[in-house]
Amino acid sequence: MPRIAILGGGVMGETLLSALVAAGHRDVVVAEKFTERAEALRAEHGVEVVDPRAASRGADVLLVAVKPQDVPDLLAEVRPEIAPGAVVVSLAAGVRTTVIEDALEPGVAVVRAMPNTPALVGEGMFGVSAGASAGDDQVAGVVALLATAGDVAVVDEAHQDAVTAVSGSGPAYVFYLAEAMVEAGTAEGLDEDVARRLAAQTLTGAAALLTSGDEGPAELRRKVTSPNGTTAAAIESFDAAGVRGALVAGIRAAARRSAELSGS
Ligand SMILES: NC(=O)C1=CN([C@@H]2O[C@H](COP(=O)(O)OP(=O)(O)OC[C@H]3O[C@@H](n4cnc5c(N)ncnc54)[C@H](OP(=O)(O)O)[C@@H]3O)[C@@H](O)[C@H]2O)C=CC1
Numbered sequence: 001m002p003r004i005a006i007l008g009g010g011v012m013g014e015t016l017l018s019a020l021v022a023a024g025h026r027d028v029v030v031a032e033k034f035t036e037r038a039e040a041l042r043a044e045h046g047v048e049v050v051d052p053r054a055a056s057r058g059a060d061v062l063l064v065a066v067k068p069q070d071v072p073d074l075l076a077e078v079r080p081e082i083a084p085g086a087v088v089v090s091l092a093a094g095v096r097t098t099v100i101e102d103a104l105e106p107g108v109a110v111v112r113a114m115p116n117t118p119a120l121v122g123e124g125m126f127g128v129s130a131g132a133s134a135g136d137d138q139v140a141g142v143v144a145l146l147a148t149a150g151d152v153a154v155v156d157e158a159h160q161d162a163v164t165a166v167s168g169s170g171p172a173y174v175f176y177l178a179e180a181m182v183e184a185g186t187a188e189g190l191d192e193d194v195a196r197r198l199a200a201q202t203l204t205g206a207a208a209l210l211t212s213g214d215e216g217p218a219e220l221r222r223k224v225t226s227p228n229g230t231t232a233a234a235i236e237s238f239d240a241a242g243v244r245g246a247l248v249a250g251i252r253a254a255a256r257r258s259a260e261l262s263g264s
């Protein structure tokens, strides 16, 4: 099994740590500069938390999980420690593989991966793109590693802003819908814990239908919507308020922000 260094132990770093440990990886080390956070990771996961250079030394795979603006300083720090043959996998939104390659020794393999937080429970979605120096075997190794935490789609790097907007940020849109369902349920008299249970299982069940058969979302929605029934009343209200258009515009704003972060 590869030695894995997770550089940055925040939300995404801990998500990947949990997923990889659950998948049986034991040789995982974390770098986290925020002392209290490092202590919490040690206590919670029993993992070694060290400085970025020590974490990077001898690592086969380096998962870069710091905020996009912290990536350049981190790479400058760990550059001398990266072994020939190691693969640097960046999870940072809007940071291009060329930027990472330019910050490292020539020829170091770089892969860009856009994750999402359901990786914590093995239900993540990753969009993966190879940098110029990454060989097919190295990309396949990264895909296999991430597949332990969810589904992996290999995409052209030009599509990473769209991946970020749809699946990277996507869980937040679903939680936003869940918040609205709970708010409406409690407004209609349900206890909050019951409303949360109804909303959560409805989202789980709907997602299972979406992934289990050949029917797309429009067809599945049609099957719920009786003529002149309750669902039709809701959808008419959404359409009158422009909810669908607002969602599409919002998701496209996320893609634009990703492009801005990458300087395009
Ligand atoms: N959260 C998400 O759902 C997703 C996040 N991502 C990407 O993952 C990356 C991390 O995001 P997220 O986990 O949410 O962010 P967080 O801020 O939660 O985590 C980043 C952590 O890295 C630490 N850090 C910063 N610089 C260093 C350094 N040089 N050495 C060690 N640790 C360092 C930060 O410490 P401090 O706070 O003290 O600076 C912080 O604890 C981002 O690039 C983001 O674009 C991608 C997809 C989804």
Ligand SMILES: O=C(O)[C@@H]1CCC=N1
Pocket: 093, 164, 168, 169
């Ligand atoms: O909000 C963000 O910028 C990060 C990237 C995708 C999800 N979270």
